[in-house]
Amino acid sequence: MAAPVSVHLEFGGGAELLFDGVKEHHVTLPSQPEPWGMRQLLVWIQRNLLKERPELFVQGDSVRPGILVLINDADWELMGELDYQLQDQDNVVFISTLHGG
Template sequence: MAAPVAVHLEFGGGAELLFDGVKEHHVTLPSQSEPWDMKQLLVWIQRNLLKERPELFVQGDTVRPGILVLINDADWELMGELDYQLLDQDNIVFISTLHGG
């Protein structure tokens, strides 16, 4: 059984508007049989934090194009994207680069 994982989530560039305007969330993900990964985290965020317009944050089982994801200040593309296994105290930042006109 994998232990609970505490992570710091940050939303910026307008993405915070989908989360009641709250930029930072300190969350503890519950214990589960396998380690948490980014794909599972996105599902958890949708179920527990996302307040409105999920289509502006996720597309299919990943973040929609135009949302930059950083894991501990590194582009998630370098970290394995959806397959990255979360570690306790990871800092995950979602920055929207999409701006309406």
């Protein structure tokens, strides 16, 4: 059984508007049989934090194109994207690069 994992989540560039305007969330993810990965984190965020318009944040089982994801200040593409296994005290940042005109 994987231990609970505490992570710091940040939403910016307008993405915070989907989360009642709250930019920072300190969350403890519950114990589960498998280690927490980004794929499971996105499902958890959708169920527990996302307040409106999920189509602006997720697409399929990943984030929508146009949302930059950083894990501990590194582009998640360098970290394995959805396959990255979260570590205790990780910092995950979601920045929307999409802006209305």
